[in-house]
Amino acid sequence: MKSIINIILIALLFSSCTKVVDLDLGDNNSKIVIDGKITNEQGPYFVKITKSVSFTETNDYPSVSNAKVIIEDNVGQKDTLTYTSNGNYKTTSIQGVEGRTYTLHVEVDGNTYHASSTMPTKVNLDTLELTKLEFAGQTRFTVIPKFTDPLSFGNNYRYIIYKNGEKDNGYYMYNDNTNNGKVNEVPIQSQQLELESGNVVTVEMNCIDQISYNYYFTLSQMAFSGPGGGTTPSNPPNNISGSALGLFSAHSTQSKTITIP
Amino acid sequence: MNKINFLVLLFSLVSIGLFAQQKHTISGSIKDKATGESLMAATLSVLEKPGLGVKANEYGFYSLSLPEGKYTFRVTYIGYKEEKKEIELTNNITVNWSLESKGALKEVKITTKKKDDNLTRATMGTETLNMKEIAKLPVIFGEKDVLKTIQLLPGVKSAGEGNSGFSVRGGATDQNLIILDEAPVYNASHLLGFFSTFNSDAIKDATIIKGNSPAQYGGRLSSVLDVKMKDGNNKDYNVSGGIGLISSRLTVEGPIQKEKSSFIISGRRTYADAFLKLTKDYKDTKLYFYDLNAKANYSINKNNKIFASGYFGKDILGLGTGFGIDWGNTTGTLRWNHIVNSKLFSNTSFIYSNYDFNIGIENGATNVNINSKIRDFNLKQDFSYYANPKNSLRFGFNAIHHTITPSTTTGTVTNSSSKKGRESLENAIYATNEYKPNDKLTIDYGLRLSAYSLLGGDTYKLYDKGILKDSVVLENGALGKTYYNLEPRITTNYRINEVSSFKAGYARNTQHLHLLSNSSGGSPSDQWIGNSYNIKPEIADQLSIGYSRNFNKDNYEFGVESYYKNMQNQVDYKDGADINNAPDVESELLFGKGRAYGIEFLVKKKTGKLTGWVGYTLSKTERQVDGINNGEWYNAKQDRTHDLSIVGVYQFTKKWSFSGLFIYNTGNAVTFPTGKYDMDGTTVYQYANRNANRMPVNHRLDLSANYESSRKGRFQSSWNIGLYNVYGRQNAYSIAFEDNPDDKTRTQAVQTSLFKWVPSITYNFKF
Secondary structure: HHHHHHHHHEEEEEEEEEEEOOOOOOOOOOEEEEHHHHHHHHOEEEEEEEEEEEEEOOOOOEEEEOOEEEEEEEOEEEEEEEEEEEOEEEEEEOOOOOEEEEEEEEEOOOOOEEOOOOOOOOOOOEEEEEEEEEEEEEEEEEEEOOOOOOOOOOOEEEEEEEEOOEEEEOOEEEEEEOOOOOOOOOOOOOOOOOEOOOOOOOOHHHHEEHHHHHHHHHHHHHHOOOOOOOOOOOOOOOOEOOOOOOEEEEEEEEEEEEEEO | OOOHHHHHHHHHHHHHHHHOOOOOOEEEEEEEEEOEEEOOOOOOOOOOOOOOEEEEEOOOEEEEEOOOOEEEEEEOOOOOOEEEEEEEEOOOEEOOOEEEEHHHHHHHHOOOOOHHHHHHHHOEEEEEEEEEHHHHHOOOHHHHHHHHHHOOOOEEHHHHHHOOOOOOOOOHHHHEEEOOOOOOOOOOOEEHHHOOOHHHHHEEEEEEOOOOOOOOOOOOEEEEEEEEEEEOOOOOOEEEEEEEOOOEEEEEEEEEEEEEEEEEEEEEEEHHHHHHOOOOOOOEEEEEEEEEEEOOOOOOOEEEEEEEEEEEEEEEEEOOOEEEEEEEEEEEEEEEEEEEEEEEEEEEEEEEEEEEEEEEEOOEEEEEEEEEEEEEEEEEEEEEEEEEOOOEEEEEEEEEEEEEEEEEEOOOOOOOOOOOEEEEEEEEEEEEEEEEEOOOEEEEEEEEEEEEEOOEEEEEEEEEOOEEEEEEEEEEEEEEEEEEEEEEEEEEEEEEEEEEEEEEEEEEEEEOOOEEEEOOOOOOOEEEOOOOOOOOOOEEEEEEEEEEEEEEOOEEEEEEEEEEEEEEEEEEOOOOOOOOOOOOHHEEEHEEEEEEEEEEEEEOOOOOOOOEEEEEEEEEEEEOOOOOHHHOOEOOOOOOOEEEHHHEEOOOOEEEEEEEEEEOOOOOOHHHHHHHHEEEOOOEEHHHHHHHHEEOOEEEEEEEEEEEEOEEEEEEEEEEEEEOOOOOOOOHHHHHEEOOOOOOOEEEEEEEEOOOEEEEEEEEEEE
């Protein structure tokens, strides 16, 4: 909400100007980055292991190809992943099931990293609804993912939204803190994609665990910096021990597509 | 020194004076001859007894006891002609003084006080700004603003460009007690901080005390900003107003009982939205604020006077019919001044203060409302007892009932919220004495005992770094935990010689209300929260020393002050805290400590054609919180190493004056990314130490010109033309890190600046 106020005010009142600046950001301590997922859909699943680079370098992230990667669950399945390419490791047999807890073990150059995540039960995404906004002579749409939040408290959601196949890189998070057990009416406020008539919009809804929510919520809070700067940024809290960056997330997922009339 | 010893010392020092020889008392009031406004801090001195004198209190009341005899009394107040009277003191008498303004000179004064006042008073880190001196300084949009001017003083730092939020001696923006006629103002800004809630036409003066406040003030760690509304002219009716780019103002004042009582009503409204209505695209957009100040006083008889004052202000922001936000403060103060006898002055105040914030979203059949609120009922009793020329006492109590409702969401699609309003009592008793053992030494010492009690009606949960450990259910009517704090305060002034003095002080302050804000600029949606079982009172201990010297017959004033401040129980947030929607915001909080130290220099030129000041601060402020930055000390965001302001007003002719100000300061401490990585095709930034980076240096020059036309009968008008940011410096407002849109293999840092040049023109009139 704060961001909306800020955008309006800045747009209406001030002709602000922007420029690209050079800053001395100090040295970066390159760290192992683990991006692992396991879902309720059919495998294989991938764990990507790379290294972080300094801000001023190009976006070429060194792949880690010599890691030993294992995923196991709480009912005795265990899978040693095989390396494919670009830092990706692929599962061979394990199958993601809602309600199970998955543990990831990674060993790189003598350092070990562990993470575990419990896949929440899938909440059915019933349909996508559109709302029309008219502001400043333009017509825009927002999408409301319609689903019924379960009565039990503590459900966390992440939406990934695509317009004509183009992915929105923003973090759109929702939880049942204020609307527990209700049908969702809160639209996704995309800050990157302007949805207009004729667009094909896909929403992927992930039911995620609390730590994954915290991870993405932290990123979403840092995305906008309003007057005087927004939330003080930090590396988001994650579930990986051994001071690696990234996240290992077991989540259920479902997608729906709508064409804006 | 332990507390018992301190109390014994306090009362023994007082009693030394109480049993001295038989004396008589001269008392009364000191006022402006033309308007009847009381002249706070005007000085009554006795020519036969150099070094002996007394200052009028905030209601213009003074009292001085002397042995029987014949004396020549002199009353002085800068900008006014002095008054002298020879009086034979044979019994207690009342003498009321009316001083005549020196006219043009009054308009350019930089301080309202006696010329060498800085050398005689045991006040540390205290500055008073008169609205007339502010009037000529250049300001953004031509909207003169006491909070913006306060930020030009050493030790006071702006929360951001164009922002009315401020930080004092390394404290946070919520650690300033901002009071308007004694009523706390919980959000002193309009339009996200670009304007303050103080309509300068309704304000008499504003005093800031940077941490070493006397014991009658309490409740915030860093400073007290005491803003006083005008009483209104009790001799004649006056209408004054102004038309500016952003807002218009109108003030009406006049007598109720001639020469005895008066009223003032002042209003201000912005009208940017009037222009929006003319545009096709933004015609449904609402964006404005307004203020209304009103005050009246009534003399019942010579010993009793009643004051009623109120403030009402609101910001409205709306888009079409589906979305609206509003927020505002309401304050009301009812005061009774009672002269009990010639030595004892009493003031009783009943104060109401309210701040609320609302968002309404309507979309077809569904609607959502989010609101938060803080409301106070406050009773204050204050006595001034002028025991003898060596001792002036103040003592009293203060009881506040707070109701704080955190951000709650209601509407068709939400559950009724489980969050409830919390009630609490904040009580304090205090006593303070100004002791002058001889004409070189002044000691102000006092003690304040504060007590904050949780009242029943809610469940309080206990957390350890965000993990729920226990909970306490407080039934309606039950009394929960009470936090007691003893706050000793002492300041001393030693006058080394005619032109210089040395000062030292110590003060402990506590704070029971805390503002939850995760943006440094401040937002109207920021919420206050009281102490609880997790949140303990914030405590600050500040030690300061200073030296003042006047040059050139008191025309130049030089002051240096240095401070060290230690802070306990500081509130911060865990990484990724959700302070708006978390079921219990206390689970998102972390607690730590802070330290701040610095040195402040101020050189003022107080008289002549050119007046103004140069202020410079060298300072450091840090925090240490378990769970942030691996538990290591880090810079607080308001930490700025260097801060320089230069302010000047040049009275060219009687009609024309020019003014300018220049600021230069180190950028705020911020956290920039050091690295980056990829998560599922999106760039994520890697951070190292908290607040280890700096925003770019800020500097800016503003100029303005004032023209006062000749008086035509009762009518007088003036023009103010200003240019903000004369050389078009692009000061960084924010810096964002993003993928380079032209080269996807790169990332870049993009700086946003708000104001390049901002011209302004304001027309003021008075009749």
